[in-house]
Amino acid sequence: AQSVTQLDSHVSVSEGTPVLLRCNYSSSYSPSLFWYVQHPNKGLQLLLKYTSAATLVKGINGFEAEFKKSETSFHLTKPSAHMSDAAEYFCVVSDITDSWGKLQFGAGTQVVVTP
Amino acid sequence: EPEVTQTPSHQVTQMGQEVILRCVPISNHLYFYWYRQILGQKVEFLVSFYNNEISEKSEIFDDQFSVERPDGSNFTLKIRSTKLEDSAMYFCASRGRGQIPNSPLHFGNGTRLTVT
Numbered sequence: 001a002q003s004v005t006q007l008d009s010h011v012s013v014s015e016g017t018p019v020l021l022r023c024n025y026s027s028s029y030s031p032s033l034f035w036y037v038q039h040p041n042k043g044l045q046l047l048l049k050y051t052s053a054a055t056l057v058k059g060i061n062g063f064e065a066e067f068k069k070s071e072t073s074f075h076l077t078k079p080s081a082h083m084s085d086a087a088e089y090f091c092v093v094s095d096i097t098d099s100w101g102k103l104q105f106g107a108g109t110q111v112v113v114t115p
Numbered sequence: 116e117p118e119v120t121q122t123p124s125h126q127v128t129q130m131g132q133e134v135i136l137r138c139v140p141i142s143n144h145l146y147f148y149w150y151r152q153i154l155g156q157k158v159e160f161l162v163s164f165y166n167n168e169i170s171e172k173s174e175i176f177d178d179q180f181s182v183e184r185p186d187g188s189n190f191t192l193k194i195r196s197t198k199l200e201d202s203a204m205y206f207c208a209s210r211g212r213g214q215i216p217n218s219p220l221h222f223g224n225g226t227r228l229t230v231t
Binding site: 032034036041042043044045046049051052090098100101102103104105106107108 | 119121124146148150156157158159160163165170171206208210217218219220221222223224225
């Protein structure tokens with residue numbers, strides 16, 4: 001069975017500084033990995049996905065993530081935080097053992113951006 | 116861009132009452148899902164639905180829960196007799212024809228269910 005661990009429950013950054021959200025995964029097979037974002041009172045929006053192509057994945061709003069198989073990690077980064085990045089971020093894994101595409105969510109990282 | 120829409124955004128109900136949460140998935144999608152998130156906990160899978168039947172369900176999805184796609188556009192989650200512990204945010208999601216698991220799920224904004 002697959003799982004994800006998000007290493008930080010809360011991250012606080014200053015506007016204009018880099019953001020790093022850490023995620024480690026566990027999967028017996030080649031995983032598909034996703035980052036979703038949830039703004040207050042909004043749904044879960046897909047930021048980016050890794051599906052065994054390029055290991056560096058670019059997403060929306062300037063975010064990117066790097067798949068590192070040797071470290072079983074899929075950390076999310078952004079060079080310069082914006083106030084609108086304040087939200088909760090979820091690292092999500094799926095693999096071929098889930099015939100119907102069930103996703104396993106991490107516990108989430110709450111990002112606070114200060115002026 | 117097409118969206119998954121959920122209604123209502125917030126539902127308050129008394130313990131023991133039946134509740135129906137409604138979702139309109141993206142129109143050409145084939146796979147449908149319900150997830151829930153109890154306050155302070157992880158987002159959990161409840162059920163997946165394909166070709167007018169349940170394809171997979173979690174241990175949470177007991178006899179009190181049911182899903183239906185009554186008219187080819189709506190996708191509903193019914194809880195027959197709500198308990199306090201059913202209070203959560205419920206998310207509907209859908210997926211198109213792309214290869215599982217590579218194609219992402221598209222989520223709605225959620226329905227916050229409060230059982231009193």
